[in-house]
Amino acid sequence: MASEELMSSQEKRFLDELLQHYNLLATEAKKKHPHVKEACETGQIRVRNASSPRMLAAMGLRAALSAESQQILEPFFMGCDTKAPKMVQLSINAMQKMVIFECLNSAAAGNLLLCLWTLMEGGVEEVKILQTVTLLLTTNRLVAAEQLARTISLCFRLHYTKNPTTNNTASATIRQLVTVIFERVQAEEKAEKEKREKEKSASISSASSSSSVSSPTEASEAGSTNTTATTTTTSKSQAERLFEPVTSSQCRYRPMKLKPAAVDAFNFLQDLIQIINGEAPFWLSTGGIGGGSADQHSLVEIAKTFGLELLELIIDQYADVFHNVNA
Structure with missing residues (x-):
């Protein structure tokens, strides 16, 4: 079965955009930053592997990309490290798309924050940094x-x-x-x-189905014991x-x-x-x-x-x- 048949239209669109970001960044980096170009080529291979029919059938696209997200984002981190304005913009745009698609794991989110902090200290793309932070915290609870x-x-x-x-x-x-x-x-x-409500309902259901019934004396003694225990607990918690x-x-x-x-x-x-x-x-x-x-x-x-x-x-x-x- 082909990969396209296992993906929704939204997933196909995201995958195409992500691969296109790699191409754009690689083209921009070709002359002055060949190491970034090589990283983009490696990133494309990782993305294609994650979107293979085998991985899609086993995990789905989002989970497969999330498992590899730390490595998939690495070329974009490297693009930001160059401080070249166009490369930084392309990299941040790609990272934002990854965040919106919710395919990051906690390690990738941590590295993304480190990248944003470095950009902030360099005074680079400050508004885009803030936009990325907002997206990161409003789309998931990784941070x-x-x-x-x-x-x-x-x-x-x-x-x-x-x-x-x-x-x-x-x-x-x-x-x-x-x-x-x-x-x-x-x-x-x-x-x-x-x-708590589910546990309470389960407890009531379990008690009502029980066949044993306490005698009035036993109930009274149990109530007295519970009252004493409650008083002791309350006193202890107050102390x-x-x-x-x-x-x-x-x-x-x-x-x-x-x-x-x-x-x-x-x-x-x-x-x-x-x-x-x-x-x-x-x-x-x-x-x-x-x-x-x-x-x-x-x-x-x-x-x-x-x-x-x-x-x-x-x-x-x-x-x-x-x-x-x-x-």
């Missing part, structure tokens, strides 16, 4: 925890530039990322609630610390029982308040994606009015998060 922190930091860095276009785009991007962060918490809490220290050298704490998306939201909110108060953030860092030394100066100097606007956005639109999420 979380420390990678999310550095992605937000990248946007803060660009918001601090003197170019009005970049500044305004970064401002809009940061607001979008705040929305993503707290919508993830809502989705996480909704999934947890549905899980326990609800927060745990993250580091011994910083006055930073986090709730002990938050789920991953809620942890990200808590860390962001904590740092936002730190910035508004003119203090150094804990989670956000202006150091490199690869773990370079953090220079937090620019983050601290972000206008307090902008920080307050973000805080107002969170409180106005996501007040339910503070009421519904259990720590």
Whole structure:
């Protein structure tokens, strides 16, 4: 069976566009950057292998490309490294298409962020960097925890530039990322609630189908025992610390029982308040994606009015998060 018969029209179109991006980048790189041209040729081979009938039948196009996405993106990373304007534009456009098609794995997403950070530090294609960040965070959940922190930091860095276009785009991007962060918490809490309801229904069904019935005395004793246990648990939970220290050298704490998306939201909110108060953030860092030394100066100097606007956005639109999420 031919590959075309195993792909939808959307998948065929995406595949054609991706191969065309390789051709365009290879043509542009032919004279001055032959290593990029060779990488594009290798990338085309990988894409064709991933879209072979055998791989399509076994995994489907999206999963097959995702498994190879780190290598498939490599020629475009190399194109960005040249800093040649046309090659950077072609590379970013290709990477954006990969993001939109949702065929990245976590390793590829991490490398993509590293590439964007390098471009940001070089002052190259700043608006396209912000567009790519928005696409990456709104189409999937690959970027979380420390990678999310550095992605937000990248946007803060660009918001601090003197170019009005970049500044305004970064401002809009940061607001979008705040929305993503707290919508993830809502989705996480909704999934947890549905899980609890299913477990409760299953428990009730199991109890009703049970043939054993406790006597009134046994029920009374069981109730007394449960009450005592509940009281003991409540007293214990009230005595326990609800927060745990993250580091011994910083006055930073986090709730002990938050789920991953809620942890990200808590860390962001904590740092936002730190910035508004003119203090150094804990989670956000202006150091490199690869773990370079953090220079937090620019983050601290972000206008307090902008920080307050973000805080107002969170409180106005996501007040339910503070009421519904259990720590």
